[in-house]
Amino acid sequence: MHITTKLKLVKKSFLVLMISFITIGQGAAQCFGTGNETDYGAGSWIGYIYEGANNYTTNYRGRVSATENFDTDFCGGPACTITTNTCTLTAENFSARFRMTQTYAEGIYGITIGGDDGVRLSIDGGATYVLQDFGYHAYQTVYTEVRLSGTYNLVFDYFEGGGDNRASIQITYIGTETGGQIGSDQDICVSGTGDPDAFTSNIAALYASGATPNYQWEVSPDGGSWSDVAGATAETYDIPAGYTGLNYYRRSAESGGVTVYSNTLTVQLTSRSGDDTAVGSGSWIGHVYDGVNNFGNNYKGDIYESEIFDESFGGDNVTSSTSGCDYQTETFTVRFEMLQTFEHGLYDFQIGGDDGVRLSVDGGSTWVIDDYSNHGYRTADAFNVEMNGSHHLVLDYYEAGGGNRVTFSYTQQTLLPVTYLFLKAENEGFSNVIRWATATEIDNDFFEVQKTADGESWEVIGEVSGHGTCKEVTNYEFTDSNVSPGVSVYYRLKQVDFDGQEEYSSLVRVGLAYTEISSLSIYPNPAVDQVNIHWPGFILKEVKIFNLAGVLVRSSNEMQIGLDGLEPGYYLIRVTDPEHEETSGRLIIRQ
Structure with a gap:
């Protein structure tokens, strides 16, 4: 044999030896249970322990024992060390199969x-299960009743x-017969009569003799x-519709002259009073519903709150009353509604909730405050909300569990000096006429009439005296004779108080009948990193960019818009002016 060949054999033998040592070392680190896994304890349990949740075939780690009735945490708490007859393991993600004859x-x-x-639990060696709650959950129990006679492999x-x-x-002898169990109590809240749910047979009546x-x-x-309920002789029973009042029900079972009861x-049916469309006047009517964020069904009745309130519903998870039915203060929803008249001014609103809460001042069409999620008690605010006259306030609240609380308050920041009924401008021949009317005025000195063609440079074109303080409708008019054919202009009013404080009105536009309005200008197009928008004759109030799926991807009130983060492709640009005039154009974005 050549020397080279001998060296190769030596190296190969050494490698095999090292692998063997590694394998032996790994095997020594494991502990395997000994003996079979099928023995049944005689009158007490043999428990076979396995690593892994819901695993009864591999990673067997040995035996433990237990009395017929037991309650164990195996080793004293979470992640403790279980000791079997051969191994130890951590009480985390493991399984136990107990056997007893x-x-x-x-x-x-x-x-x-x-x-x-x-x-x-099985009483036939694991072929079937008479009772099971085989899922992930905190400690809980389940119960049943069975007829036994003789020897069983549990x-x-x-x-x-x-x-x-x-x-x-826990296995306990009851006797020679049992009436079983039925379910369940019902507390029905309806307007008029009701239709209770059918009773269920949770456990059938049983006789030790096996009789039916x-x-x-x-x-x-x-x-x-x-x-007796006429005709009700089945294991279950469904009360007919039209039920009223309070009654008690049970099921009797008879065999061989022996009668037992469930x-x-x-x-109980409570006739609900209340109207879940009612709105309070100067105070709140709260429509209460069972369930989280539920305004569609399980209406319980109404509760009532003053204009400013702080409500905790009597406590956490207690029974509380309404104008109709009681409800549990654990998972419920309330829609508070109120009509309130406000002097024209700016107001700060604050609402608080544990859990979700939101506020609308327009009957629920929009939300000025939206904190509608699960959380502990906290407050949320809306500042400088303009209010004028009668408003339909809606305060939605829901409780998802745990603590419950809802609050509402507001403060008036400033009274606005002028309440406008309308402001409009029209072309009449070679002049533009601006007309407006006020419902109320407070310390109103004068109106300054201003106009612009580009939305940036405003020109003062006149002044109209105010009426000081008055609560009567007052009409005003101003004529602008300095108009240019073919040019659209915007007007606004600057209202000035006697003390010099000022406030601007909204904008109104006049486009002459013979003016040719240019189309929307989008440049550069195609664009890469930014795009410019120009709408001749109009002031840009808002620019929106949509993708081809109709999803809004960018909005701005600037004429130059950055395109960072937008994918190459086709987009729609839509622009509006202060009077909600609208036009659109197409944009292409390239890399």
């Missing part, structure tokens, strides 16, 4: 299982997906004196 005397047994997270499965861990089982029960539903006005249910 038990003999039961003939009878009816109540079984409760609980878990954080999933649990399920399998109780549990898994933990993270956080706290807890599993429990004969059912009869019974009704009572007071829970003491009972009478639990008793209460069905």
